[in-house]
Amino acid sequence: xxxxxxxxxxxxxxxxxxNCIRETLGExxxxxxxxxRWDGCPRRVLYRDIWVRFERGAYLSLVDRLRTIDFLHFHVxxxxxxxxxxxxxxxxxxxxxxxxxxxxxxxxxxPIPKNDLSIASLGSRIPGTEFSEREMREMLGIxxxxxxxxxxxxxxxxxxxxxxxxxxxxxxPSPENIRExx
Amino acid sequence: xxRERNPIQVIYLAERICGICSFSHIVAFVRAVExxxxxxxxxxxxxIRSLVxxxxxxxxxxxxxxxxxxxxGYDSAFNLGMLLREKVMDVLEALTGNRVNYGVGxxxxxxxxxxxxxxxxxxxxxxxxxxxxxTFLDVVTEDPIAxxxxxxVGVLSPEDAVTYCALGPTARxxxxxxxxxxxxxxxxxxxxxxxxxVPQDYTGEVYGDVYDRFLVRVMEVIQSLDLLxxxxxxxxxxxxxxEPKLPKVLASLKAAxxxxxxxxxxxxGDDTHIVKLTKGEDxxxxxxxxxxxxxxxxxWPLMFMNQEIADAPLIINSIDPCISCMExxxxxxxKIGRSEIVTKAQMMEKCREKTRRLxxx
Amino acid sequence: MKMTRVLxxxxxxxxxxxxxxxxxxxxxxxxxxxxxxxxxxxxxGMKLVGSPRHADALLVTGPVTKYMTDRLxxxxxxxxxxxxxxxxxNCGASGDVFFKSYSLDGPVDNIIxxxxxxxxxxxxxxxIIEGAAxxxxxxxxxxxxxxxxxxxx
Numbered sequence: 001x002x003x004x005x006x007x008x009x010x011x012x013x014x015x016x017x018x019n020c021i022r023e024t025l026g027e028x029x030x031x032x033x034x035x036x037r038w039d040g041c042p043r044r045v046l047y048r049d050i051w052v053r054f055e056r057g058a059y060l061s062l063v064d065r066l067r068t069i070d071f072l073h074f075h076v077x078x079x080x081x082x083x084x085x086x087x088x089x090x091x092x093x094x095x096x097x098x099x100x101x102x103x104x105x106x107x108x109x110x111p112i113p114k115n116d117l118s119i120a121s122l123g124s125r126i127p128g129t130e131f132s133e134r135e136m137r138e139m140l141g142i143x144x145x146x147x148x149x150x151x152x153x154x155x156x157x158x159x160x161x162x163x164x165x166x167x168x169x170x171x172x173p174s175p176e177n178i179r180e181x182x
Numbered sequence: 183x184x185r186e187r188n189p190i191q192v193i194y195l196a197e198r199i200c201g202i203c204s205f206s207h208i209v210a211f212v213r214a215v216e217x218x219x220x221x222x223x224x225x226x227x228x229x230i231r232s233l234v235x236x237x238x239x240x241x242x243x244x245x246x247x248x249x250x251x252x253x254x255g256y257d258s259a260f261n262l263g264m265l266l267r268e269k270v271m272d273v274l275e276a277l278t279g280n281r282v283n284y285g286v287g288x289x290x291x292x293x294x295x296x297x298x299x300x301x302x303x304x305x306x307x308x309x310x311x312x313x314x315x316x317t318f319l320d321v322v323t324e325d326p327i328a329x330x331x332x333x334x335v336g337v338l339s340p341e342d343a344v345t346y347c348a349l350g351p352t353a354r355x356x357x358x359x360x361x362x363x364x365x366x367x368x369x370x371x372x373x374x375x376x377x378x379x380v381p382q383d384y385t386g387e388v389y390g391d392v393y394d395r396f397l398v399r400v401m402e403v404i405q406s407l408d409l410l411x412x413x414x415x416x417x418x419x420x421x422x423x424x425e426p427k428l429p430k431v432l433a434s435l436k437a438a439x440x441x442x443x444x445x446x447x448x449x450x451g452d453d454t455h456i457v458k459l460t461k462g463e464d465x466x467x468x469x470x471x472x473x474x475x476x477x478x479x480x481x482w483p484l485m486f487m488n489q490e491i492a493d494a495p496l497i498i499n500s501i502d503p504c505i506s507c508m509e510x511x512x513x514x515x516x517k518i519g520r521s522e523i524v525t526k527a528q529m530m531e532k533c534r535e536k537t538r539r540l541x542x543x
Numbered sequence: 544m545k546m547t548r549v550l551x552x553x554x555x556x557x558x559x560x561x562x563x564x565x566x567x568x569x570x571x572x573x574x575x576x577x578x579x580x581x582x583x584x585x586x587x588g589m590k591l592v593g594s595p596r597h598a599d600a601l602l603v604t605g606p607v608t609k610y611m612t613d614r615l616x617x618x619x620x621x622x623x624x625x626x627x628x629x630x631x632x633n634c635g636a637s638g639d640v641f642f643k644s645y646s647l648d649g650p651v652d653n654i655i656x657x658x659x660x661x662x663x664x665x666x667x668x669x670x671i672i673e674g675a676a677x678x679x680x681x682x683x684x685x686x687x688x689x690x691x692x693x694x695x696x
Contacts, residue, residue: 035217039228039372046367049217049443074347075445075454075477078470091443091454091472096360101372103365105443128347128480155646156610165645166468179638179647195640201569201665245572264579271576281576282569282665 012069014048014104017094021052024065028058046101053109060120062108067125070094072106074122077132079140081168085111086140088119112142114169121146139166188464189215189289189435189457190428196455199471201282202245205231205238206448207455207471208287213368214457215289218442219435225370226420227291232370233304233413234277234286235446236406240311241270242449243399243406244318250396251322254331259322266311266318273307276300289431290424301414308407319400332393339390350451351402352478354380355395357388362447369446374412379405436464450474556588557679559629560598562618564651566605569665570632574602582668589675595621600678603657606634606641607649619655625685627658627678631671636660 012020014034022029031053036045054062066072075091090108112119121144122129133144134153141164152159164171187195196211197204209231216223248263271281277300278284286292322328338348343356353360361378363371379401381387381394388394425431439461445454451474458467563571577584578591592598595618607615619628628651633639635651651657658681661674 037217037368038222039368039370044372046372048366051441071344073344075452076456076470076472078456078468080458080468089441089456089470091456093366096362096365097358098365100364101367103362105366105445107441107443126347127345128477131477131480156608159609173645179642179644179649198567198569198634198640198664201567201572204567204569245575261580264576265581268576268581281667282573 012095014050017069017104017106018050020065020069021050021062024062025052025054025058028055030054044101048103049105049107051107051109053111056110056112056119059108059110063122063125066092066094066106070098072126074126074128074132075105077129077136079136079142079166081140081166081172082111085113086117086142086167087111088136088140088142090122117141118143118145120144123147138164140164141167141171187466188432189459189466190432192466192469193288194285196471197283197285200473202242203238203448203450203453203473204283205234205287206446206453207473209235209369210444210446210448210453210455211457211469211471212287212289213444213446214442214455215435215444215459216442217444218440218457218459219289219438220440221290221424221434223291223369223424224421225418226295227422227424228369229413229417230292230294230296230422231287232374233296233410233417234274234284234292235369236410236413237270237274237277237304239449240403240406241267241274243403244270246449247318247322247396247400250332250392251328254328256322256325256328259318259328262318262321266314269307269310273303276303288423289435291422293423295422296414296417301417304410304414308411311403311407315400315403323397323400329393332396333391334389335392337389337391340388343390346480347477348451349474349477350447350449351395351398352451354378354398356390357382357394362445362452366445370413373416374409376405376409432464435459437461448474451478556590557600557675557682558590558592558598559600559602559675560595560618560622561591561602561604562595562615564603564605564611564615564635564649565608566632566634570604570635573665573668574604574631574671577668577671582672584672584675595619596623598622598626599682600627600629600675601655602629602631603635603651603655604631605649606638606647607651607654609646609648612648612654615651615654625682625689627682627685628655629659629661629674629678630657631661631666631674633662633664636662639664 018032018034021032029052031051033051035049035051037047038045039047063072072092072094073096075093078089078091080087088110091105092108093103093105095102095104110119119142121133123133123146130149131153133147134150136142137144137147137150138152138155138161155165162171163173165173193208193211196207199207244263244267248260248267251259251263274284275281277296278286278294286294338352338356340356340358343353343358348356349360357380359378359380361376362368363376364378367376379398381389381397384397384401425434438459441456441458443454443456445452453474454472456470458469460467561571561574576582595601601619601622603615605611630636630651634641635649638647638650641647648654659674659677661670663670
């Protein structure tokens with residue numbers, strides 16, 4: 001058996017990755033930020049995150065572009081109900097096998113309008129996203145185009161699917177659904 | 183739940199996400215808050231965090247190794263492992279006052295200092311494990327039956343480990359050199375020079391099976407001992423919190439605005455917390471937690487492929503799941519169109535029977 | 544078999560079925576610590592069993608999530624009389640930190656009657672042993688009551 005697949009083609013520095021994102025997104029880019037953290041005794045930057053916010057249309061093309069750099073390792077999806085839009089955050093990282101201090105965390109955040117709450121599924125590109133997409137569907141009501149299995153992950157099987165626990169509008173849990181306890 | 187609590191209150195909720203890797207969740211959470219509020223943590227606090235994280239890794243890995251032995255009916259090794267584990271529990275108790283859920287971390291630092299007395303206890307523990315852990319290692323890794331039960335069982339190829347986003351020891355067992363302590367050093371790990379533990383460094387080849395995952399975990403215990411020694415030797419003097427007065431911390435968190443991401447290497451893989459703070463609000467706006475099992479569970483179906491039911495409990499255990507509700511499975515055999523429910527007890531019995539069969543053979 | 548015969552068979556070691564109703568694992572590892580060599584509750588003959596039908600005591604951890612409510616009731620119904628219910632941990636006793644949740648039905652005494660509470664988050668193994676000792680006494684009492692009721696029938 002081979003030792004490990006050669007996914008890491010060449011390690012890029014954060015600036016190159018950011019330029020690459022800017023290039024791919026063009027007009028769709030809303031916001032981009034690089035965060036660095038100094039930890040340890042000789043204060044060195046070994047921990048970097050890039051935060052990108054962009055429009056929904058460029059979602060798949062950006063993921064595909066990043067996948068040509070390295071396998072886009074997927075951590076988790078998070079989301080929030082921001083009034084008229086639901087923001088979907090996809091947290092991933094690049095170069096997670098590339099050696100000391102080379103990993104770059106990337107957060108793709110996409111605002112999705114509530115009147116058309118759908119986005120493409122990443123399932124065929126990154127199989128590991130299945131659980132997260134199912135979770136986002138049950139918690140926030142986002143429809144993923146191409147997601148086959150739409151069973152509940154966390155909520156009990158007799159859950160009323162009209163209620164989306166993370167929503168803050170009328171589809172969210174009403175006070176009688178909440179167990180106050182104290 | 184967390185939407186109606188302030189960040190300091192949420193720490194204690196985060197701690198109770200999991201009773202085994204409780205401190206990992208705290209550190210991931212406070213790092214996310216610190217990231218959102220741009221707070222710098224004193225170096226001594228970073229070292230103490232790393233210290234407790236490593237202690238936690240030792241107790242979690244020994245617990246897992248014991249439970250894995252129990253799963254295939256090697257009860258004496260299970261009891262030996264649990265006996266060894268009590269030592270690190272004693273040290274955690276001496277250091278923090280609690281056996282589980284230590285309550286040590288807080289936003290901007292830690293709540294308990296490492297006293298010279300506690301440091302001596304840690305050193306004594308390191309010596310104890312260097313002396314005693316070898317026995318446990320021998321009785322399991324050298325045992326032909328144990329090896330037969332774990333070799334080539336539940337194989338996850340490196341390619342699948344990458345595409346299904348496996349984490350921590352599950353990924354390292356498949357030969358990937360992934361370890362956030364190495365590729366994204368946080369806290370004091372940048373100074374400690376952590377190298378990912380992969381089976382090819384010990385046995386020369388990668389199978390990606392349960393045995394490899396076992397090997398990775400027990401070797402990480404030994405690695406953690408070295409790290410602990412470095413931490414205790416190299417810990418710098420200084421304050422342990424960024425701001426000792428709680429109302430001041432809360433006030434600055436109220437003024438903060440932004441999203442923070444904290445990711446650390448918990449015993450089972452990387453633990454991700456994302457937090458959003460809004461200016462002028464006491465409470466968290468939202469908070470997302472991703473415990474490592476959540477990602478690792480996606481790769482179960484691959485490991486189950488072409489395996490015996492008797493091996494299922496072992497495979498389930500091999501990613502060290504943090505869930506306790508895996509009580510029954512649905513077995514379906516499409517060729518003869520039959521399906522039956524196998525309960526956990528029957529499954530365990532089958533698993534143990536196979537060991538007896540191997541012993542007889 | 545007569546009722547009295549069944550009840551006379553009971554004086555034996557306490558067998559416990561452990562049900563996790565959504566706990567954080569903290570209590571569960573302390574229970575494991577209780578049955579392993581350091582605290583070794585098995586020297587008193589107590590042990591964890593794989594089926595509620597074999598158990599005398601039901602040990603519940605966790606604040607009871609919606610998913611577990613019905614299952615907990617079913618498990619409780621399967622434990623033969625006389626039975627005691629031990630709740631280990633604060634969250635099973637009061638809900639503790641898990642207040643204001645959308646997926647909670649607990650605490651445990653909301654669902655099934657509870658006899659012994661062991662507090663702590665998590666309780667120390669010593670406390671769990673004390674709880675088990677109290678459960679044995681209660682079980683003995685319940686058995687006698689049942690015997691009396693059976694004899695007078």
